[in-house]
Amino acid sequence: MHSGLPAPLLDITRVSAGYGSFTVLRDVSISIRPGTVFGIIGPNGHGKTTLMNAISGFVRLSKGSIRLGGQRIDGLPPHRIAASGVAHIPQGDLVFPDLSVFENLSMGAYLERSAARQRERLDYVYSIFPKLGQRSNQCASSLSGGERRMLAIGRGLMGDSRLLLVDEPSLGLAPIIIEQIYEVLRVLKKKRPDDSGGGGKSCPPHRPGR
Amino acid sequence: MVGSILQILVSTLTLGGIYAISAIGLALLWGVMGMLNMAQGALMAVGAYASVYAVAQLGIPWMLGLPAAVIIGGICGWLLFFASVRWMLGSAGYETNIIIVTVGFAIAVKSLLIIAFSGYPKRQPFTLEGGFQLAGTMVPYQTVLIVSVTLTLMLALTAILYKTRMGLAIRATAQGRRAAALMGVPAERVFLQVMMICGALAAISGVLVSSIANVSPALGDDAMLKVFIICVVAGLGNIPGTILVSFLLALVEVTIQYAVASKWGFPVMLCAAILILIWRPAGIFGNERIARN
Amino acid sequence: MMTTTRQHVLLYFSLLIALALVPAVDSSRYLLGQLTLFLIWVGVVTQWNLVFGVAGIFSLAQMMVFAIGGYVAAMLATHLGWSMWAGVPVAGLAAVLASTVIGFATLRQRGAYVALLTLALACAMQALIIVDTDCFSLDDGVCLTLTGGASGLSRFGDFGFREWFGYSYATIGNFYLALLLTALGSAFAFTVINSPLGHAFRALRDNPVCAAARGIDRVKYQVMVFSISAFFTGLFGGFYAGHYKAIGPTVLDISTLLFLLSAMIVGGVGRFWGPLLGCAVLMFFDELVKDLVEWRMVGIGLFTAVFVVVCPHGIVGLCERLAPRTPLR
Numbered sequence: 001m002h003s004g005l006p007a008p009l010l011d012i013t014r015v016s017a018g019y020g021s022f023t024v025l026r027d028v029s030i031s032i033r034p035g036t037v038f039g040i041i042g043p044n045g046h047g048k049t050t051l052m053n054a055i056s057g058f059v060r061l062s063k064g065s066i067r068l069g070g071q072r073i074d075g076l077p078p079h080r081i082a083a084s085g086v087a088h089i090p091q092g093d094l095v096f097p098d099l100s101v102f103e104n105l106s107m108g109a110y111l112e113r114s115a116a117r118q119r120e121r122l123d124y125v126y127s128i129f130p131k132l133g134q135r136s137n138q139c140a141s142s143l144s145g146g147e148r149r150m151l152a153i154g155r156g157l158m159g160d161s162r163l164l165l166v167d168e169p170s171l172g173l174a175p176i177i178i179e180q181i182y183e184v185l186r187v188l189k190k191k192r193p194d195d196s197g198g199g200g201k202s203c204p205p206h207r208p209g210r
Numbered sequence: 211m212v213g214s215i216l217q218i219l220v221s222t223l224t225l226g227g228i229y230a231i232s233a234i235g236l237a238l239l240w241g242v243m244g245m246l247n248m249a250q251g252a253l254m255a256v257g258a259y260a261s262v263y264a265v266a267q268l269g270i271p272w273m274l275g276l277p278a279a280v281i282i283g284g285i286c287g288w289l290l291f292f293a294s295v296r297w298m299l300g301s302a303g304y305e306t307n308i309i310i311v312t313v314g315f316a317i318a319v320k321s322l323l324i325i326a327f328s329g330y331p332k333r334q335p336f337t338l339e340g341g342f343q344l345a346g347t348m349v350p351y352q353t354v355l356i357v358s359v360t361l362t363l364m365l366a367l368t369a370i371l372y373k374t375r376m377g378l379a380i381r382a383t384a385q386g387r388r389a390a391a392l393m394g395v396p397a398e399r400v401f402l403q404v405m406m407i408c409g410a411l412a413a414i415s416g417v418l419v420s421s422i423a424n425v426s427p428a429l430g431d432d433a434m435l436k437v438f439i440i441c442v443v444a445g446l447g448n449i450p451g452t453i454l455v456s457f458l459l460a461l462v463e464v465t466i467q468y469a470v471a472s473k474w475g476f477p478v479m480l481c482a483a484i485l486i487l488i489w490r491p492a493g494i495f496g497n498e499r500i501a502r503n
Numbered sequence: 504m505m506t507t508t509r510q511h512v513l514l515y516f517s518l519l520i521a522l523a524l525v526p527a528v529d530s531s532r533y534l535l536g537q538l539t540l541f542l543i544w545v546g547v548v549t550q551w552n553l554v555f556g557v558a559g560i561f562s563l564a565q566m567m568v569f570a571i572g573g574y575v576a577a578m579l580a581t582h583l584g585w586s587m588w589a590g591v592p593v594a595g596l597a598a599v600l601a602s603t604v605i606g607f608a609t610l611r612q613r614g615a616y617v618a619l620l621t622l623a624l625a626c627a628m629q630a631l632i633i634v635d636t637d638c639f640s641l642d643d644g645v646c647l648t649l650t651g652g653a654s655g656l657s658r659f660g661d662f663g664f665r666e667w668f669g670y671s672y673a674t675i676g677n678f679y680l681a682l683l684l685t686a687l688g689s690a691f692a693f694t695v696i697n698s699p700l701g702h703a704f705r706a707l708r709d710n711p712v713c714a715a716a717r718g719i720d721r722v723k724y725q726v727m728v729f730s731i732s733a734f735f736t737g738l739f740g741g742f743y744a745g746h747y748k749a750i751g752p753t754v755l756d757i758s759t760l761l762f763l764l765s766a767m768i769v770g771g772v773g774r775f776w777g778p779l780l781g782c783a784v785l786m787f788f789d790e791l792v793k794d795l796v797e798w799r800m801v802g803i804g805l806f807t808a809v810f811v812v813v814c815p816h817g818i819v820g821l822c823e824r825l826a827p828r829t830p831l832r
Binding site (some may be wrong): 056058088103 | 382385389390393396397
């Protein structure tokens with residue numbers, strides 16, 4: 001087994017990226033160890049979302065590399081990066097509006113072939129967000145903003161991920177719901193049930209609001 | 211009176227079923243990849259000829275003409291994807307360019323069919339002779355065959371879309387390409403599946419249309435236009451609505467043909483569709499949110 | 504920028520003037536006939552480009568507007584004995600009127616819905632013309648239907664160049680008339696593109712929400728362009744009827760519509776040069792493959808499809824990529 005410091009789960013090395021000729025990220029290096037929470041804080045328009053999109057493959061790098069558990073993931077298409085163990089809960093939630101809550105959560109476990117494991121994760125998500133359990137057959141577009149955020153986070157937890165990216169988890173929510181969401185993220189760090197395969201711990205670098 | 215009502219109902223079921231099969235394919239393509247497939251008519255013709263060729267040249271039983279059409283239709287969908295959509299999705303002007311590209315391929319395919327099989331109409335072997343009496347009305351066995359094929363297909367499609375993992379991925383991709391990719395769905399594979407399903411549906415629809423008319427390279431042209439209108443009247447991309455409107459517009463067309471004159475069926479159906487669209491700009495079952503820009 | 508725009512306009516109109524010299528070199532009926540048809544299509548596609556590429560209206564009613572112009576001129580000549588010179592301007596006005604009605608009925612919708620609804624309208628018009636078999640007037644005891652039904656209207660007067668200058672000058676006269684109409688239509692299109700209306704559309708296309716917030720009413724402006732451009736489309740329809748001394752429901756065939764749509768997209772949607780280049784390339788290609796007989800349509804279909812896949816921005820887009828210093832919208 002490893003001795004001393006564990007190897008980094010996510011290793012971002014001297015990354016530059018942007019849109020067209022416009023560079024947003026310049027020479028960014030970050031290293032995140034398994035089992036930790038990493039926060040990225042900054043004002044609007046400073047590249048936080050761009051960084052996350054670069055990790056999950058929506059923004060191409062012009063320089064540098066990104067490794068997950070030692071494997072290079074930059075340059076892979078987004079669905080391959082998701083398959084390698086990155087769960088990205090995007091800004092604006094992007095839930096599937098005309099799918100039911102249950103179907104949305106099933107999509108989160110799209111890559112999980114075992115029905116038993118899917119069932120287990122679904123029970124887990126319903127246990128931390130009981131509201132989703134009550135509304136499992138409801139259309140996602142009929143949920144309130146807070147419920148939709150819970151659904152997005154729940155969907156992110158359905159997969160077999162090693163790294164959880166949460167983009168603006170508190171954006172646009174009432175303070176009382178923000179409290180609930182952060183409580184859940186806090187609990188998550190401790191008791192994610194199924195990290196048996198990957199060896200790492202779930203690691204949610206989230207961004208508190210200002 | 212009862213006799214003619216029954217006659218109208220039987221014709222509506224036949225025609226509506228055929229429209230529905232083709233319309234579902236178009237609705238899926240629009241919903242998932244924003245694509246107006248103008249090659250639908252050509253794909254229908256290809257399906258009809260595939261059945262003719264397989265039965266006449268390979269000597270397989272007539273029943274197997276339909277599976278032969280499905281296979282060829284699926285292959286055509288595959289080819290169309292890699293010859294066009296694959297390179298165009300997401301580019302500027304995609305929605306208009308894809309129309310021209312599919313039209314171009316449709317023209318080429320129809321001309322190839324004329325070269326290969328000559329333009330003379332042929333008989334579709336996928337047919338049942340005879341019929342039975344029902345309340346004084348003659349119901350051809352062919353009608354029963356068409357209705358059972360279309361019903362089976364609709365049930366199978368519903369099962370695929372709403373009960374399988376592939377169907378879930380297709381619906382999710384239609385609603386959010388980016389979010390689906392975040393879930394690990396390979397968008398390209400979903401698009402390919404949808405194109406192949408649509409090609410197969412068009413081919414089946416072509417076999418059925420030609421079984422009540424003739425096999426000719428232009429057999430899909432009129433049907434394609436009607437099917438497009440059905441799709442917009444229902445609201446583009448809405449599958450249950452598309453099925454309902456298929457039967458509704460078939461009913462209008464058949465009733466006018468019986469009650470007034472057969473030549474008025476098509477123009478009246480078009481005018482009805484236009485009025486519905488002026489009244490409800492996004493279709494009967496569409497909503498403004500889904501109407502794409 | 505100003506100078507390049509002026510250079511483009513100068514070049515465009517010099518080309519038209521060069522075309523005017525063609526009859527001096529070669530006045531064969533076939534060549535002039537094809538050039539006249541070319542000019543008609545350039546004129547129609549130029550107006551369509553205004554509607555489609557500049558105003559962003561996904562309209563497939565262009566050939567319907569064209570047919571309305573053609574039919575009005577032909578019906579006035581057939582039933583009322585009007586001269587073409589009077590009929591063609593009325594055809595243009597009738598097209599404006601019809602377009603305004605079509606515009607208000609369809610333009611509340613967007614994108615593909617507009618496309619399919621306008622296509623349905625065009626097909627409905629064709630279907631209604633074909634089923635028209637009731638006598639409208641009698642000509643020497645021969646029954647004439649209002650629209651001529653499936654076979655269309657024919658045997659009405661032309662522009663009279665034959666009577667004035669003699670048989671051989673009819674083609675040349677029609678050619679120059681087409682050239683004049685095309686020049687006027689292009690000048691009109693160019694004016695609209697560079698007018699406040701054109702800027703409003705650029706704003707609407709680039710940022711619809713912001714433009715709406717600044718008081719640009721999409722539907723109002725779209726109906727305006729749709730109606731005004733219909734004037735020239737209707738004129739060309741009337742001219743077409745007078746040139747061929749016939750008009751029939753085949754002008755509403757989807758294949759004609761799609762040929763012109765291909766010309767617009769192959770040329771470059773929303774670009775000043777697009778219609779001219781697109782029509783030239785497609786008609787030239789058509790001439791090239793004419794001898795292939797049955798393989799001709801295969802060639803045209805594949806050429807168009809592959810061209811659009813490879814160059815989605817058309818010839819103009821291709822030129823800009825090769826020589827990036829010549830932008831003109």
